[in-house]
Amino acid sequence: MTLPLLVPDLPAPEVLMPYLQRMHAARQYSNFGPLVCEFETGLNARFSARSPVSLGLTTVANATLGLELALTALDLPPHSRVLVPALTFVATATAVLRAGHLPVLADVDAQSWLLTPEIARQAVAQGAVDAVLPVATFGAPHAMAGWHEFEQDTGIPVVIDAAAAFGSQWLDAPTGTAVFSLHATKCLPAGEGGFVVSSRPGLIARVRQLTNFGINLNPAAGVPVGMLVRIGTNAKMSEYHAAVGLASLDRWDERAALRRSMHADLRARLDAAATPALLRWQEMAEPVAAPTLLCVRLPSAQDRERLERVCAERHIMVRRWYQPLLNAMPALEKHSTCLPAPAAVKIATDLCGLPFYLGMAGGDAERVAEAVRAALGAKGAAPLVGSEGQHSA
Template identity: 65%
Template sequence: MSLAQVESWVPLLVPDMPAPHELLPWLERMHAARHYSNFGPLVCELERELAQRLNTPSEQLTTVANATQGLELVLQALDLPAGARVLVPAFTFVATATAIIRAGYQPVLADVDADSWLLTPEIAQAACQQIDVHAVLPVATFGMPHDMQAWHRFEQETGVPVVIDAAAAYGSQWLNGAEGTLVFSLHTTKSLPAGEGGLVVSTRPGLAAKVRQLSNFGINLDPTAGLPAGTLISLGSNAKMSEYHAAIGLVSLQKWECHAQKRRVLQADLMQEWQQISGDSLAWQAQGPGGPLMAPTLLCMRLPDAHARAALERACQQARIMTRRWYQPLLQHMAVLQQRCVSLDAPNAQAMAQTLLGLPFFLGMTLEQRHRITAVLEQVLKNKK
């Protein structure tokens, strides 16, 4: 029996969640208050902390149960025309597209920049020359932030609202003084994990309040509205964040800076090590004009060609190393979505889909795990030279 057969798998991701003893004081506060949902004290405290860190007035921010529902409710709150077309990158997670469809709209799939892997204002401008769109939903791909000043100018010039799917970009994506709307994820695999959760930030007047109302079924809870409490004002959903998840989020927030720095160091070390053994044959996501990635949560590379990627996948499988073809197949190649989307030419996304591969990346990686990955990479890439 070979060593590879007896070694445990190197996981792709390992959630960076607080330990039970760290949560206990917050859970005791929750239990003492006997408030477990419905915008309880811990949710309100988390919102205050996040508003302060994001330098955002509290009325421009609200939590939700998860980022996918956050996207759906933001789109609903924009009051777009029935069947409106929403521009999104072809290279993204499926939830970006399904949120649009579930909100009653149609995704229009566009290309991404070859270096930053982002849907840019320039690409969106070109797409708007081809087809009439009613909103744009760029994605902070793998957490890489967008230039909000540029997207603000796009909104001003076109009148088309922009919502950034910043699911993986907490700590990296900022408004930076611009007007805009951001939706973050607090999922267990993100940089600010709460198990499940989401955050909506928007300078658009009344949008965060509308999302908050929609997340509570769409009923009125405002005593100044002149309507009885519980009156249904709009067709919402139950998308509130629970006190349990807020407790996790508050603990995670306390150590976010420390863990973000460790993630940056680990990413830089791995990229440098793997690039050296590859003879500079690997390509990585480039920083866009929105600034640096402050808390990476996964690590993707582009191999020289599809054959090299397939060879690396096979070698990793034999060495019990998990890999992932992130965001593949592309949205336009998924049967469930093909009849529901409009697909524009996307040569950069198509090329990425042939060569991109995610390797293990998580805090607490052991030297043995790192050495095993490096050895496999060196073996495969040496044979491809």
């Protein structure tokens, strides 16, 4: 039986039913309905509790549109240069292009795998940068104090692509903007969706307007209600997705704790299996609150290829996450500027994603560990003691 790479963890139909019944009773299924507003209120309460300043928040149909509209709401001149890491999902770059701007592909830190303020300052010194779009890679959070100082020193706006970082990435500095994903594979799933949260004055109101085609809905705005004031799109979250999001939020803390426990257990198994070879893990100041992926650097490119062969033979799915790098994507080549990215290139030579998901039994975890043991040649390493299925969910 094939061991999958990941399995979505969405609320069961019976858990959704009370929210769906409320939606049906209200007879409103989109256009900023009561469930969407309740969901936004619950999310904003979590972020506001960790922020020193007032925040705004709005939902979107998905995080890719959230990135595009957040960049649009910055009102940058057309064809502005937006700094993004070369090591990220393609949507980070395509959102920049669809907002009418040009990606500038930069390196990442060798240990954290993140585009840092220090790297951004170096890029600014080398040429024009009009905005920065760092990524919370694999859910690893950014320290917002550093980005606040960067914005204050340079005047360049920063938007964090925090797609996989709900519960980990906070706006705990005087300035900050972030976009989160609610895709089915994320730790707070709505099936599909996202949200934008920001301390930047007016940005959330502009994003919300852009999600509704750019139409004015504010009677006090000085223009007629229904007037098109911005060129937007239809990026509103539906009440159906808000229902799933609310049910997921109800149980998020419990599921997050389980994810952390399972992730730590599997990581320990792999470290033991790899002995005497060393696995290299992403370094971060704060751990991911609710991991959804398990990504590790193998000792060498040859070790990764050997592990991939072993896993294929044993029907275990693996993936080279975020590869090829953005600076190796022909579709982006004519539309981007590529800065030197030696750290990202090195990471890409041996980075491997292994199975991890809620519902993974102890036997599944040991199956992955045995594959690592076989690939890295650690003969006779003792497996971690753990009861079969102790982490099944």
